[in-house]
Structures are given as structure tokens and as C-alpha cells.
Amino acid sequence: MTFSPALEERFAKLLTSYPPGRTRSAVVPMLLYAQDEVGYVSRELIDEVAKRCGVTSLQVDEVIGYYSMLHRHPIGKYNVQICTNISCQAVGAEELMEHASRTLKIANRQTTSDGLITLEEVECIGACSWAPAIQINYDFHHRITPERFDQLIAALRDGSYEKKAS
């Protein structure tokens, strides 16, 4: 498989970041960074990462099922992740999740038919003091009300979404 020059550079750095003979350490980062570019962890990607890190495909496969951020199937362009853990729950995250599901017309872990948005209920994302919080791909958005949520979704849809942590 070939990747973008930036990703290749990152991989090259990763493979030298660990002690000699320990390239297996690069498996998880490599999968996550590659997933960001490829969209999901394909069988081909598993084999590629295995080859690059000097491990078996099975050893890569085992890892994928373990880490919740790695997924084996394509998802939407924007992964909208709503934390509903206790701090967020206390200030309306479950209602927010319901709102999201209703307005996007998709259930948890589903993707809109246009392939733009995947909705995911997630565990604590480390924004407890500024709850309820969501992540759109890797961007944090704090103190999300249903109105603020709708604005963000509208921005995703009309392309005006800016990469900015609120």
C-alpha cells in the first residue's frame, strides 16, 4: 500500500522511535494514523502494517478488536462522537444523544445515507468540566446544547465547518 508523503514520513519516524527490535510498538499508532487517511482498517491495511512492523497479520488483527477507535468498516466523513458518561450525563448528554439521533435520523454507530456523518455514543473523552462535550473527528466541542449541535451539523453539511476546538 502507498500512503501520503506526510504519513510515510510519520511511519518512518515511528519505526525508529522504539528500541531496536521493537517495531511492534508502532502497530497501534500506525493503524490509527493510517485509518485517518484510509478511512478504516482494511484487510490490506492489516497486512501492510504487519509487514512494516515485522509481526504477523494475526498480531495486528488482535489489536484492532481491542481498541475502540479502530474500526474495520468505512464510516462517515465526520465521526460525531457524543460522550454520555456521568459528567456529561449530569448535564444532558443523553438527551443530546437522543436529539442527535432524531435529527440525523440515524442510530448509534450508523452513518447518514450521504456518508457524511456517523453518530457514535462514546465513553468519557476528558472534557468533563466543560460538559456536555462532543468530538467531531478529533476536534473537541464543549458545552454543547441541542441548538449548538444543530449549528455544528449545519456547518458540516454546508462545508463551513472549521477545524477549531471551542
Add this chain to the structure above:
Amino acid sequence: MADPVHFTIDGHQLEAQPGTLLINAAKQAGIEIPAFCYYDGLTLQAACRMCLVEVEKTPKLQVACTLPVAEGMVVHTDSDTVRKARKGTLEFLLTNHPLDCPVCDKGGECELQDMVFRYGAGESRFVETKLHVDEKQWSPVVFYDAPRCILCYRCVRICNEGLGVNALGIGNRGASSEIVPNMGDHLACDECGACIDICPVGALTSGTYRYKTRPWEMEHVGTICTHCSNGCKTTLGVRNGGIVRANNRDRSGINGEFLCIKGRYAFDFTCHPDRVTAPMVRVNGELKPVSWAVALATVAKKFSELKARKGKFGVIGSNHTTNEENYLLQKFARKVLGTSNIDHHRTGDVATLLDALSGKTAALATMADLYDAKAALVIDSDLAQEQPLIAFQLRANWRHHKAHVYCVTPGPVREDNYATTVRAALGQEFDALESLRAKLAGEPQLVIIFGAAIKGDAIRSLVAFGDSLNVAVKYVCLVDYSNSRGASDMGVLPDLLPGYHGVAEAGLEPGLNYDQMLASNELDALWIVGSNPAARQKISRQNAFVVVQDLFLTETARLADVFLPAASAYEKTGTVTNVTGEVQKLVRGAKAMGPKSDLEIFTLLAKEMREDIGAGKTEAVFQEIRKTVRGYDVPFPIIETGGAVPTVPLNGRVPVESRPELIRSARNTLYTSGTLGRFSAMLNSVLESPGTLYNEPPTPEPEPPVGTVTG
């Protein structure tokens, strides 16, 4: 030995070596601490939490499988707290277990059933929905039913640590964790089925056995695998005279944990549709079924007639028949037929090794030595393919004892993962050995295991090399089949009598060897027992009367004038000698309708010819062997009760003729086994079949698995 530590378990004052795990210390004292994930010889997991016990002065319950005993420790394994903990753990375990015991293959021999019976609660409080995942087929022999799986990781460990195959892993997380195969949705592995045997529940089931029977409907017969030379114990599950399964769950043999695909699944040749069950005689150019009486009379008449007119006989023996049969065959040839023309397909030059070791004591390694030796050197063998138990022993030795293993092979081998390896083309082995000289000489002791590339004078050079290292060296001369060693020991050779006495001692001249007999146009009769030379070379025979004893109408059998259907090793009693010279007993498991054991055939034939070849019973022949064959005066009770006894062959010169060209290994893989393998549907059904030698090993292993315990 260090000073023992003293401790108390359930009020019993006990002692054990420091470092002994509590679970084992208890076991030594006859106290069972239940466990699923703990498994002797594999890494510690502490995952099942069944072995929690109370240790005084420790607030929490302790895991007995990882806790070494300590001086003054006071342990309770049967307190209310412990019993409650076990009950709680089993209750957890059953929440997602389907409890489909009535249709589960494992029902009746399931460790989970036994544990719940002994330690579990009487009723279930779980009223929620169980997780369900469909069963998966990973290969013709391996099926996985995730809901039944208790995640003890034994299968993963036996595959990765034990075999070095690394075909199983763990997928997902939490309650949906499951075992996953290396190819995503299927397995590419040795198909050995070790994962199935080691599974305490019915999560892993075998394609050959599933839904065939209930365990209690079978008779369990411990016998010796009839395929390769390693001599693994395999326990046949026999129902109505037919073999339903073979496994190794009782770990009673020299193979301990191990069995390969052949030992576990390739018993099915016994009931192959092409199996011949009636004798045949050539009538008008065609083989026609006849009765045993007619067939035997035909052979006896011809043999007697030829003997009377001093006709020339040629006799080819087998690598699979028992010691008793081999002994009787050579006796028949030499005494009844009056010929020295007897040989077999030789797959290793055992006789030359014995001669080269003349004057040395304790120079032959046993299977157990391969697990205990500090170092081992392998020359010209892809052990994992050709000699799987030896490969397993060496690997276990490395895992448990950090043994040093050296390999001199023409291509990659699985041992490359942990051994010091030197690639050497055939014939270049000695240059490679020189490059290892310093390392080998630095070892405290060494076992040298060599394949068929080392034969004739090369063996003498190898022994000289071994001598020059100035360390204690033992040897293993690799041979191919289940009784290749026995054929040699029993004198199925033109120049050597049983026990490696020269024929001259009996006032005889050496006879024709294997190649000479097959190429001869002057033989009047050619008698081929359990061998298929026509598959490998041309048989001239001309006008010879050909008698063939075998299970199938092989290429050779098709040339026969009389074909006598023979019983397989699983259908008879007797002894066989494995590659490391250990004698073990075959126990009759299956019943073959029609075929007769070779021993019975020899006896009936002698009787028909009105000749005396002595007692016709296996036991009687074995007693004669014990008395007359050097090295075989072994303790009978051990063999009779299923043990293995190393033979101690002579320590003196063997008048062996150097004929290296006659030493030809068939180079079997894990999925081939001469005629028997060809007629095993199961062997031929796996993706890996027929396999090749010297392939890249599956995965690098930088260091032994952590937390390894010695077995």
C-alpha cells in the same frame, strides 16, 4: 536442591521446593485447587480466577496458580469464603455460556461441567439475554463456537508457545472477546488439533468427530500412531469396532502434550472405501477376490515348490509392521525360504551409526533427552514437518530450560525462530558444522539429530566431529516411519541378523539388497510386505511370482499374483520401536473385517507350508525377541502397561556394509505419510496438504514467552 519451604494447606503440614506454585504444591499433597487457565508447561494467565484461595495474613483471596509457596504460609482451600468465591466465578462463567450440553461434543468430558458439578451453584440467577455469535468453521478439522468459550487461552498458548505456529489470537474486548484465527476467517496452520484437545469445554471441536457420538459410548484405546517414526501415543475412541476419533487428552505417552494432524486425524485410512478386505489371486491376468484358504494355499504351494527346487526368493519388509512381524518375516525368509535376500526401504542409516558409536556408552538419545539436553544440533531436517514430536520437544526445551538449539539445514525451518541456524546445501553440512564448532564445544552436553543426508561414511565423520568437541554427545539418526527403526533392529536387512549380528555369524552370505532385488530378473518369487516400492522405482521381477501384503491395491499390489489384505497398526497388537529406539506397545483398537495381521498371515502361511516358525502369538514372539535380539531385553511390564522403554543396542562393531545409496528418506511432510497418507481423506482435505519442506517460519520470536513455567 535448595532447602524446602514449610507451609500448611488445609491443616496439612507440607513442604516443597522454593518457587513451587501453590496450586502445584497442593496437588503434590493430593489437594485439588480447581483451575481452567492454569496449565502445566504453559505461561501463567491468572485469568479464570477459579483457583482463589485464602492465605492467612493476606486480606484478599490469592491466586494459587501464580503464588509461590513461602515459609510459614497458612492456606485454606476449602473455607466458606473460598467455596463462595468459586461458586461466584462459575456463576459468572455460565451467564453467557449456552448450556447446550445435551448436544455438545464435550458433554460428559467437559471440565466446565465437572467444575459446576463439584463447586457450582444448583440454580441459575441469570435471567438476562445471553450473547450469541454463530459457530465458525476455521478449517476442515477446527470449528469454533464462541459462546461456549470460557476464554482460558489454553488454545492460544498451546498453538503459540507449544507449537510455535502462532495461528490463534484473541479478538474483540470484554464480553465479546473471542479466539480468532490467523487468516481472519480461517486457519492456516499445522492443523494439529492441539487447540481442540486442550480446550476444557466444547468451544473448539473437531471436524472429524463433532456430533458423531457421546464420549461414554466409546472405548478408549491407547496405542501408538502408525505414521511417522516419532512414536506418539494416540488414544483411539472406538465405537462398534470403528475409530471415531484419536486424541491425546490424557497426555500419557512420550509425546506429553503433543500430537500432529496425522496422529489425531489420519486414522481414517482404516475405513477408506478402497480398503481391500478380501485376498486376491490373479486369474487370467486379473486379480480376483478369493477366500483366505485359497489365497494362502496358492502362496504356500508356490513357495514350497520353489523351495523344493531351490528357487530364488526376494523378500521386502515394511516400515510399518510390528517388531514381532519383522522378526518373524526375517525368520521366515532365512529359515523357511532359505534366503538372505531380505531388505526394506531404509530411511536412515541406523546400522552405520551404531557401528560408529562402537565403544561408547549412553550415546543414543531418547525422546526425553531432547527435552532435557542443554543443547541440540539438528542437521538436515525440517523437524516441524518431518519429525514433529522432536520439533515439539526441542521447542519445549528451549521454552522451559532455555536450551540452545543449532540447525544446519538447506532451507528455512521453524526452529530458526529461536535457534542458531546455518544454511548449508546438501553435502556442505560439514563446512557449516565447522563454523559452529566453537559454540558447540562450549556447550556442556549436546544431542545431534541428523537426517538422511548424513549416511554411510558421513556418519563416521559426524561422530568424529562429535568426539572432537570434547563434550558429552548423544545421537539420533532420523528415520521416516512408525517402525523403520524396528525393521532395522529386527534384521530386515540382507547383511545383518536381528540385533545387528552379521549374517556370517549364522554361516550365511549376505543376500541381495532392496535395489538389487527390485532390479533382478532372476528372482523366482518376490514377497513384498507392507511396502510400495513401485511408487518410487521400477520393479523388474520378470517371471517372478509376486506376493503382496498391504491395506490397499497400491502400484506394487497391482503387480501381485497374490494379494493378501493386511490389518493396519490400529487393528493389531505388537510392539514398535520409534526413532529414538524406544519400544512401545500397539493395542488393538479397530476391528478390520477381512484383513489379517501380517503376523497371522506369516503363521498361517508357515502352517500351510508345514513349516515351523515358532509360536504364532504376538506375546510369544516378543518374548523370543527379548531373549534373542540384543538391546530388546526390556522390562515387559512397562511396555505392557503402555510405557516406552529405550532399547540398549549393542556396544560393539556392526559388520555393516556401507551402502549410502540405499538410504532414502521419503521426505514426508506433516500432511503426507506414504500409502497411509494417500488414503486419509482428512489429510488430503486440509488446505496445507501435501505441504513442502523448508518454508519460511511464520513469525519471528525475539525471546521466550514471559512468565514461562517449567512443566
Add this chain to the structure above:
Amino acid sequence: MLYNEPNPLEVKIVTRRFGMENSASIDAYLATDGYLAIRKALEMTPEAIIDELKTSSLRGRGGAGFPTGMKWSFVPRNTGKPSYIICNSDESEPGTCKDRLLMENDPHQLIEGMLIAGKTVASNKGYIFIRGEYRYLIEIVDRALAEAYAHGFLGKNILGSGWDFDLYTHTGAGAYECGEESALLESLEGKRGIPRLKPPFPAVVGAFQSPTILNNCETFSAVPVILRDGGPAFAALGTPKNGGTRMFCVSGHVNKPGVYELPLGFPLMRLINEVCGGMRNDKRLKLVIPGGSSSPCLKAEECDIPLDFDSLAKAKSMAGSGGLVILDEDTDVVAVALRTIKFYAHESCGWCIPCREGTTWLKKILTRFHDGAGKPGDIPLIEELSNNMFGRTFCALGDAAAMPTTAFITKFRDEFEAYLKRTAPPVTTPELAVV
């Protein structure tokens, strides 16, 4: 960037640069005593550094509160093997959001703390393990690392001392369990984050089978100031055996939730009323989860308590990760209990039976219970199952799931019982297997 207003009651030690312009830059760091502590450390013996930490009575800020100086002293030195310095920034304990701020606002402080650890055990390599969701922080920390290299604080022959130290970031990919130190090491080695059998402890056999110092991000971040100003000064900020300040992450029903740095031993009620502006909408306090979701909750009447490791332990709860969830009278405790156990069931690695099956079973019972299909027997069953997990699992995750569940059900049994009296149970659809 700051996500909440600081409070005048705060004692800003590890957060003192927060809010400064470009606080993450090396220039800002150097302008505020940055990298002075490592200069000092380079002149000190390992024993002296460890003594300073012991005097400071700094305790691990990740959750267990183990004395840091003692932890460092367990690392064998001069073994001939390499040793490693690992920062646990896998912050995942629900209610906790402080490491994120430390890396975002003051990454050089963390780097310097790790450098000092490296110097102490003569290590040459370290890794900052950052949870996968914190991708933007990897960029920030990587930038800081590059600056530190450029200024000679990392790399070869640091400050002419002849000592080399390399530091890297390493991303996780979504697994709470990797916050457990040995699971983190497994993850760092490219494997599933299954905890390791202990002993040996990571101090002796840690990363790559070598001696390892492994601390939480906030713990490392406190090290430079301890070395610079001395252990006694840090210790004096807190209470005996609970030295210094810590970052309290307050969430829930208060007027001003936020992350506040306060001395250890700061009274909980003052935190709620004076720092966080009291309860939202003037509601009454019902309960506090004082140290991340795994800590047993405190009922309102138990909240007159100083926030330090020992006081909370005495109250049969724990200071944990410093994440406080303040919940008011309207809170449905059953819903909180359910959400908590859902989390642990989701994050259970599956390795051992009691945790894997126990969390899942509890989740199922509580789901049914919350849906209105509870039965009287469920309450004692939940209690008993929690007890059957507690103390019997392979790692602390089982305890982390059992402790809060037990606390919710024993302290709010009346609420659970009230649930049973609700209207007729709705029809529940069987939960489909998720594979």
C-alpha cells in the same frame, strides 16, 4: 486556551503558566524558570533527587496515590539494561480532564519532569503515552519536543552533561484499561492492553522488559517545581503525607464547573460553594463522586471532608484521579449507576472471568431495572454480584466497577426500591448481541 475561569482561591503550582500567552512555547517556559530544575538535577545524585521527592510527599496523581519518591527508588539502577521513563497521559477515568490541560498549556513542564526522572535512573529514552482521542495534544507535545531538542534539553549530551535522553509521543487508540500501568506498557509494545501479571512490577520489569519509571502526567509535571523550590516547600502546601496541590476536575451540577488547582486537604464543601460558585439553580447537593467514576460516592452528609488521599480513604472512598462529579437532588442515582457500569462493561478488557462477566451481567440487570422491569431480588443480587467481583479480578478494573455500584446501592437503596414501585414495566426487547 483555558476552558474555564481560574479562581482566586487556587494555589497555582503546576498550572501557574496556564493563561499566559503562548504558555506552551519554550520561550514562555524559559521566561518563567523553565528548565532550571533539570540543571539542578544534573548536579544532584539520584539519591538526593529521590529524597527531595520523598520530602515533598508527592503522591501519584493518576489514581492510586502511591508515593512518587518511593516508586522511583524501586527502579534498579546500573543493571546494564536500558531503563525507560513513561508518562501515563492515557487520561480516561470518567470525570477527569486535567492531563489534557497540562499538555495543552505547559508541555515543557512535563518534559522537564520526565527529564529529571531520566536523569535519576540514567535512562536514555522515554515515551509520553497519550490517549488516542487527544490527537491535537500529540501535535502540541511533538512541537514542544522539537523545541526542547533544538534547545539542547533533549537529545545527545544534554546541557554538556554527557547524558543523552530521547523522548517521544505515543498514541493510544481508545481503551480505558490502558490507563492501568502494565496494560499501558503492553499497549506501548503494540499489543492488546491486557494488564500484566505482577510481580514483577514495572519499576523492575516494565517497558520492553526493562526497569521503568511510570507516572501520571500531573505527577511528572509537579517534579520540576519540587526540585526547584525544594521538597519541603511543596509538602507544606498540602497536609501531612499528602504534599502539594492537585488539579481537581469538577463537573456536574455546580455553577462553575472547571479544573482548579488547590492544596491537598482543601475542604470539599468549600470547593463546591466557594470555588465552583455553589450548586446550580440553588438545588440541594445529593451526592459527590470524589475521585473519578470508580470512587464510591459520598452522600451529601458525608461531604464535609478534606480532599486528600487519606481522608477520602478513611471515608471508604478514594481521591483517585481528582475528578469530582457533583450531583444535585434531581439526580436519578439508578441512571448514574447504570451509566457507570455500562462504562466498565464497555472497557473491561475481557481477560478475567469475574470482570468480563460480572460487569456485563450488572449492566444487563441495571438496564432492565432502569427500564422499569426490575424485581425485588435484583437489589440484593446487584449487591452480591458486585461483592463477587470485588477483590477477585485480575486487575483493579473489577474493583473500579464493583466499588461505585456497591456504594450507590447501599447508600441509595431507598431510590432503588422506589424504582420497583414505578408504573407497569414496559415491554423490553431482548438486547441484540453486539459482536
